[in-house]
Amino acid sequence: MKHVNIKIIGVGKLKEKYFKAGIAEYKKRLGAFAKVEIVEVADEKAPESLSESEMAEVKAKEGERILGKIKDKEHVIALAIEGKQRASEVFAKEIADLGTYGHPDITFVIGGSLGLSPEVMHRANDTLSFGKLTLPHQLMRLVLIEQIYRAFMINAGRPYHK
Numbered sequence: 001m002k003h004v005n006i007k008i009i010g011v012g013k014l015k016e017k018y019f020k021a022g023i024a025e026y027k028k029r030l031g032a033f034a035k036v037e038i039v040e041v042a043d044e045k046a047p048e049s050l051s052e053s054e055m056a057e058v059k060a061k062e063g064e065r066i067l068g069k070i071k072d073k074e075h076v077i078a079l080a081i082e083g084k085q086r087a088s089e090v091f092a093k094e095i096a097d098l099g100t101y102g103h104p105d106i107t108f109v110i111g112g113s114l115g116l117s118p119e120v121m122h123r124a125n126d127t128l129s130f131g132k133l134t135l136p137h138q139l140m141r142l143v144l145i146e147q148i149y150r151a152f153m154i155n156a157g158r159p160y161h162k
């Protein structure tokens with residue numbers, strides 16, 4: 001498989017030590033296969049009392065920050081509950097194919113507590129859903145990086161994936 005560059009863009013600073021430790025571990029493991037960058041953009045305050053238009057505003061502001069971190073050449077995969085689900089083996093092959101067929105810069109985007117803006121969804125080349133369950137965006141980073149690591153292990157034919 002050709003070399004690929006993985007970028008994960010998330011909203012807000014990761015606070016919990018246990019998420020940080022898990023992500024650091026998979027980032028280290030993934031480093032054997034790919035360049036990995038984790039980018040955090042600032043979140044907007046989103047109290048319970050926001051109106052529809054205020055919520056759209058929060059997503060739009062966070063979305064602008066996300067888009068500011070994405071270059072034209074990047075293949076963007078937006079994480080969304082209503083996005084496309086696939087088996088880990090299929091996901092692994094997609095990553096390998098992107099590397100092989102000229103899209104080595106793969107960027108995953110995880111929304112904030114209210115989700116991703118329409119502008120970010122529009123920029124995305126693809127979507128990825130982990131099912132109908134809503135995962136907290138911080139935990140999503142950990143689950144995602146494990147699945148990316150799993151994909152590389154599958155592609156390398158290594159005994160990790162069962």
Ligand SMILES: C[S@@+](CC[C@H](N)C(=O)[O-])C[C@H]1O[C@@H](n2cnc3c(N)ncnc32)[C@H](O)[C@@H]1O
Nearest residue numbers: 079080110111114115129130131133134135137
């Ligand atoms: C707390 S969720 C946002 C929930 C928001 N109501 C929505 O529908 O997007 C924060 C982010 O985590 C990611 N996320 C959470 N659960 C997911 C799932 N099951 N599949 C894919 N992405 C998910 C998405 O990127 C989402 O924008």
